Amino acid sequence: MKLARFINELEEGSRIAAQQIYANKLRSMLTALGIIIGIIAVTLMGTAIHGIDLGFDQSMGFLGDDVFYVQRQPWFSGRDWMNFRSRPSLKIEYAEQIEKIAATTPDSQIEMALPECFRIVPVKKGDTQLNREQLIGGLPGFLRIHPSVVSEGRFFNESDAMAGSNVCVVGFNIYKALFPNDGGLEQIILVDNKPFRLIGFFIQEGSFLGNGYDDTLIVPLSSFRRQFNRRQDPTITVKVKDKARMVEARDELTGIMRRVRHLSAGKPDDFSINQSQALKDYIDPIKTKIALAGLFITGLALFVGAIGIMNITYVSVKERTGEIGMRKALGARRQTILLQFLLESVSICLLGGIIGLVLTYGICLAAQSKLPSFPIDLSFELVFTGMIVSTITGILSGFAPAWSASRLDPIVALRYE
Amino acid sequence: MIIREIFIMATRSLGVNKLRSWLTILGVTIGIFSVIGVMTTVTAIRSSIESGLNVLGSNTFQFVPPTSDLSGGGKTVKKIRGRRPITYSEARRFIQLMEDVTEVITPRLSTSNVQATYSKQKPLFGLQIVGTNPYFVTTNQFIIAYGRNLTSEDVEAGKRVAVIGHSIEEEIFRNETPIGKTIKFDGQPYQIVGVFAPKGNFVGINQDNTIAIPITAFLEKYGGRGRYVGIAVQAPSQETLDEVIDRATQVMRRVRALSPGEENDFDIFQNDRLISAFDKVGNVVATGAFIISAIALLAAGVGIMNIMLVSVTERTKEIGIRKSVGAKKQSIMIQFLFEAILLCLVGGALGIVLGILGGDGAATFWFKVPIIFPWAWATFSVVICTVIGLTFGLYPAYRAASLNPIEALNFE
Numbered sequence: 001m002k003l004a005r006f007i008n009e010l011e012e013g014s015r016i017a018a019q020q021i022y023a024n025k026l027r028s029m030l031t032a033l034g035i036i037i038g039i040i041a042v043t044l045m046g047t048a049i050h051g052i053d054l055g056f057d058q059s060m061g062f063l064g065d066d067v068f069y070v071q072r073q074p075w076f077s078g079r080d081w082m083n084f085r086s087r088p089s090l091k092i093e094y095a096e097q098i099e100k101i102a103a104t105t106p107d108s109q110i111e112m113a114l115p116e117c118f119r120i121v122p123v124k125k126g127d128t129q130l131n132r133e134q135l136i137g138g139l140p141g142f143l144r145i146h147p148s149v150v151s152e153g154r155f156f157n158e159s160d161a162m163a164g165s166n167v168c169v170v171g172f173n174i175y176k177a178l179f180p181n182d183g184g185l186e187q188i189i190l191v192d193n194k195p196f197r198l199i200g201f202f203i204q205e206g207s208f209l210g211n212g213y214d215d216t217l218i219v220p221l222s223s224f225r226r227q228f229n230r231r232q233d234p235t236i237t238v239k240v241k242d243k244a245r246m247v248e249a250r251d252e253l254t255g256i257m258r259r260v261r262h263l264s265a266g267k268p269d270d271f272s273i274n275q276s277q278a279l280k281d282y283i284d285p286i287k288t289k290i291a292l293a294g295l296f297i298t299g300l301a302l303f304v305g306a307i308g309i310m311n312i313t314y315v316s317v318k319e320r321t322g323e324i325g326m327r328k329a330l331g332a333r334r335q336t337i338l339l340q341f342l343l344e345s346v347s348i349c350l351l352g353g354i355i356g357l358v359l360t361y362g363i364c365l366a367a368q369s370k371l372p373s374f375p376i377d378l379s380f381e382l383v384f385t386g387m388i389v390s391t392i393t394g395i396l397s398g399f400a401p402a403w404s405a406s407r408l409d410p411i412v413a414l415r416y417e
Numbered sequence: 418m419i420i421r422e423i424f425i426m427a428t429r430s431l432g433v434n435k436l437r438s439w440l441t442i443l444g445v446t447i448g449i450f451s452v453i454g455v456m457t458t459v460t461a462i463r464s465s466i467e468s469g470l471n472v473l474g475s476n477t478f479q480f481v482p483p484t485s486d487l488s489g490g491g492k493t494v495k496k497i498r499g500r501r502p503i504t505y506s507e508a509r510r511f512i513q514l515m516e517d518v519t520e521v522i523t524p525r526l527s528t529s530n531v532q533a534t535y536s537k538q539k540p541l542f543g544l545q546i547v548g549t550n551p552y553f554v555t556t557n558q559f560i561i562a563y564g565r566n567l568t569s570e571d572v573e574a575g576k577r578v579a580v581i582g583h584s585i586e587e588e589i590f591r592n593e594t595p596i597g598k599t600i601k602f603d604g605q606p607y608q609i610v611g612v613f614a615p616k617g618n619f620v621g622i623n624q625d626n627t628i629a630i631p632i633t634a635f636l637e638k639y640g641g642r643g644r645y646v647g648i649a650v651q652a653p654s655q656e657t658l659d660e661v662i663d664r665a666t667q668v669m670r671r672v673r674a675l676s677p678g679e680e681n682d683f684d685i686f687q688n689d690r691l692i693s694a695f696d697k698v699g700n701v702v703a704t705g706a707f708i709i710s711a712i713a714l715l716a717a718g719v720g721i722m723n724i725m726l727v728s729v730t731e732r733t734k735e736i737g738i739r740k741s742v743g744a745k746k747q748s749i750m751i752q753f754l755f756e757a758i759l760l761c762l763v764g765g766a767l768g769i770v771l772g773i774l775g776g777d778g779a780a781t782f783w784f785k786v787p788i789i790f791p792w793a794w795a796t797f798s799v800v801i802c803t804v805i806g807l808t809f810g811l812y813p814a815y816r817a818a819s820l821n822p823i824e825a826l827n828f829e
Contacts, residue, residue: 030723034716041712086542289783294709300451301713304444308720311440315727 009336010343017344020316021351028348031312035352035390036359038302043360043386045298047378049291054375056283063276066243067145068253070094070236074272076282087270090233092221094260098238101256109249110256111241114139115234117224123217124190125178133174134216135191137224145239148213153185153200156220160199164222168196172204173214191217194227246275302389305352306397313345313401324405325413338406345398346391353390357383427756430732441724442764445805448714449768449798450775455710456703456794457776463699465786467692476658477556478687480648480669502645503683505636507672511648514668518661521651523552526635526644533602533628535589544585545627546602548635554613556649559627564596564611567631575633579607583615584625602628605638662687714801717764718809725757725813736817737825750818757810758803765802769795 021028073084095113102110117137123130136142140157143150156167168191175184175198188195202213219227221234240249250273257271317324324337361378368376431438480503508524515522526548534540547553550572554561561580571578579600586595595609607630616624632646652661662685669683729736736749773795777788 027723027726030719030726034719034723037712037716037719041709045709086539297451297455297710298712300447300710301716304447304713304716304720307440307444307447308716308723311437311444311720311724312727314437314440315724 009339013336013340013343014347016340017347020344021348024316027312028351031309032348032352032355034305034308035302035349035393036305036356038298038305038393039353039356039386039390040360040363041298041301042295042389043357043378043382044363045294046382046385047360047364047376049287049294050377050379050382051375053287054377056287058375060276060279063279064146064239065276066240066246067275068238068240068250069274070238070253070257071272071274072233075274075278084272088261089231090236090271092234094236094257095234097260098236098253098256101259102252105252105256109240109242109245109252111239112141112144113236113238114141114145115221116142116237117221117229117232117234119192119224119228119232121192121217121228123174123178124193125184125187128178130174130177135224135228136216136218137221137228138218139221142218145237146213148205149203150200151203153198155200156218161220161222164220164226166194166196166219166223166227167199168217168219169200169202170198170218171202171214171216174217175201191219192228196223246277250275302393306393309345309348309394310397310401313341313398314404316344317341317401317405320405321408321413321416324408325410325416328408328410329414334406337408338402341402341405342395342398345402346394349390349394349397350387353387356390357386360386423752423755424759426752427759430728431756431759434728437724438760441721441760442767444717444720445714445761445764445802446767446771448711448717449765449802450772451710451713452707452801453769453772453791453794453798454776454779455706457773457789457791458780459703459706460791460794461777461780461786461789463703464789466699467695475688476652476655478650478652478658478662478665478685480650480665481684481686501682502643503648503669503673505632505641505646508646508648510672511665511668514672515650515665518664519651519653521552521555523549523556523649524632525549525553525647525649526632526639526641527647528639531602531628533585533600535598535600538589541585541588543626544582544602546635547627547629548632548639549629550632552649552651553629556651559616559629560614562612562614564609566611567629572631572633575631575637577605577607577634578610578631580611580613580629581609582613582625582627585628586612600628603638607634714805718805721757721760721806722809722813725753725810726816728756729753729813729817732817733820733825733828736820737822737828740820740822741826746818749820750814753814753817754807754810757814758806761802761806762799765798769798772798 070090072087072090092115095115098110098113102108102113116139119135119137120132121135123133140155140161143155150169151172153169155169156165160167168189170178170189178184178189179187184198185200187198189198190196196217196219205214225232238253240246242249253273254269257273258269261270263270327337364376364378367374505524505526512522512524527545529545530542531544531546532540532542533544549567551567551569553559554566562583564580567578567580570576581595581600585600589595589600590598595612598609599606600609601607607628613625613627613629650661650665652658666681666685670681673682675682739749773790776791780786781788
């Protein structure tokens with residue numbers, strides 16, 4: 001019974017709202033325009049933030065989410081760098097020792113461990129010089145930890161590593177810069193003025209932020225150490241079996257490293273285990289800050305739109321005071337009046353929200369064609385949120401005027417001129 | 418006189434619908450708050466980064482190794498022309514030949530990741546050793562906290578003396594003065610004669626772990642082969658800077674024995690360029706921030722237009738009467754425009770105050786940068802308010818002004 005009446009009121013309210021919106025076309029359009037501007041701003045900002053998030057995750061992919069990096073210092077050490085620098089060096093043999101201990105551990109989470117060395121070097125071929133490229137000295141197992149695909153040629157193998165031959169595999173961007181006309185395989189290039197034979201290059205990985213291994217050269221660790229720096233601390237890269245059990249794996253690795261380093265029970269760790277999570281943990285608060293600031297600022301536009309609705313609904317209540325008085329005198333209840341005005345403001349908001357979302361979609365498509373590398377994903381959630389937000393905006397901003405309308409004294413209202 | 422009348426009329430008619438006027442003003446306040454708040458924060462952060470970028474003093478430029486990639490980012494593919502490094506003897510010759518222009522010339526050799534020990538303490542790692550002369554403090558804007566600077570005699574005699582950075586003092590001389598103590602790095606003892614005042618981090622590079630020693634002592638220990646001597650030159654004033662750069666280029670060409678047709682085989686780097694490169698990025702960010710923050714202002718403008726249209730409709734009769742007793746089209750228009758501008762200006766004033774408070778609050782709270790008062794943006798937003806009032810008030814005012822008096826009087 002009650003429900004039937006509510007539905008009846010809803011029906012009638014919608015009809016009146018539609019009539020009113022139609023009768024004041026310009027006014028309704030302008031009011032909706034305020035909401036449209038707000039919704040476009042907020043959803044575009046949301047899409048941009050989401051896109052940056054996605055791009056960041058893609059770029060982080062090359063660090064691997066199932067890999068630990070054992071190093072002397074943590075990636076984000078801040079002020080304590082001096083303490084970390086005085087820790088004893090890491091040794092290449094650690095990788096084998098870790099694997100050996102892990103092999104004898106029942107239910108070990110560690111799959112493999114490799115030593116790697118890094119260096120920034122100039123690269124030269126003929127008249128072309130690249131000034132700052134990342135050089136990695138690694139073992140033939142490199143690709144099992146860092147999944148990358150050799151486009152042409154081959155990766156170095158055990159016999160290259162054993163012989164310590166000067167061969168290198170380069171990232172796509174370096175290959176293209178040195179050999180714009182292709183034909184670089186088996187050529188000699190100068191890496192920090194040492195001749196290296198190019199035996200392969202990777203496929204292009206490029207993403208929105210960072211380039212994976214596109215700007216990297218990889219040589220056998222043995223030749224790295226002979227040609228560049230014998231004493232440099234290696235990074236021990238450790239791959240785990242199951243990335244869902246990173247925490248256990250980390251504990252296990254800490255234990256093994258303490259054994260390898262012969263640390264007695266009371267002593268603190270003199271090494272750091274880094275993982276891509278650390279980078280995420282470092283960047284996430286910054287991302288959150290930017291996202292909050294962006295949503296706050298664009299939210300202000302939506303807020304201004306809401307104020308506009310409130311204002312116009314007040315006007316509409318005032319204009320129709322006589323009508324409200326009449327309806328009340330004929331027995332309309334407070335809720336009926338309240339519902340009627342709320343319906344009016346909510347439908348303007350929804351109208352604005354829908355138009356705004358359609359326009360946002362158009363803008364996204366346009367942006368996508370201009371910036372293909374930026375991952376744009378106008379998600380269903382965002383559309384859904386947009387609709388919810390505009391409905392809530394309508395209710396919140398329409399409530400005060402609708403309430404004041406429902407409270408009008410019919411006698412005063414009827415007399416109103 | 419007339420202006421006063423217009424003002425009184427506008428305030429009166431705005432006063433009739435107080436709630437409505439205040440809501441409209443609130444819209445503008447939020448719009449201006451958004452612009453001023455964001456721009457204040459952006460400006461405050463920018464100015465603090467810019468002051469950090471002034472590693473070199475003003476009027477200073479540097480000869481740099483051609484391989485150093487100062488533009489940052491991107492890949493520089495450079496054709497090399499068999500450049501040889503600037504040697505110390507070339508640098509000395511250069512200093513001699515430049516004597517009549519400026520004295521403040523610093524040759525600079527450095528090596529990083531050095532490990533230092535003091536008596537029996539545990540060694541310090543990751544230090545930067547700079548071989549230079551007394552003017553290093555001037556060109557690189559260091560201040561001697563206490564003790565003394567390097568002297569010309571130190572440099573001439575190749576004395577093993579050192580001025581140490583603040584971090585080193587903090588780390589190993591906690592309870593004693595470092596002056597007169599002997600510190601050892603790379604197996605060589607040096608006597609400490611002075612300590613630099615803290616300089617802080619610059620883009621992640623700690624400048625307080627620098628140790629300055631005479632360049633001659635540096636060469637004796639580390640050798641000069643293959644090392645590029647950086648030279649920083651300070652011009653006597655900003656006005657003479659270009660002149661000095663020209664002169665220095667000529668002198669360097671002479672020192673390097675380049676024949677007239679040859680290209681320069683060295684690069685000159687000016688600090689201003691780093692700042693202007695940063696400025697470019699800063700401008701893009703600021704423009705983006707401005708556009709995003711101005712969206713709210715646009716929404717507020719739409720609100721004003723809407724309310725003014727309502728107000729015109731409501732006062733159709735009044736307009737009819739005024740017109741029939743002889744009011745000109747123009748004065749009706751001015752009346753409504755003035756109302757719109759007044760709404761905007763009141764809202765704008767509130768928005769400026771809130772925006773500066775909010776913006777500086779955010780800048781100091783989250784980014785720890787000193788507060789500023791953005792006069793330019795404040796003035797600009799007063800102008801914006803007027804323009805918004807004019808733009809969005811124009812159509813309603815025009816509609817009011819072009820009402821036909823007979824129809825307007827008939828309006829129910």
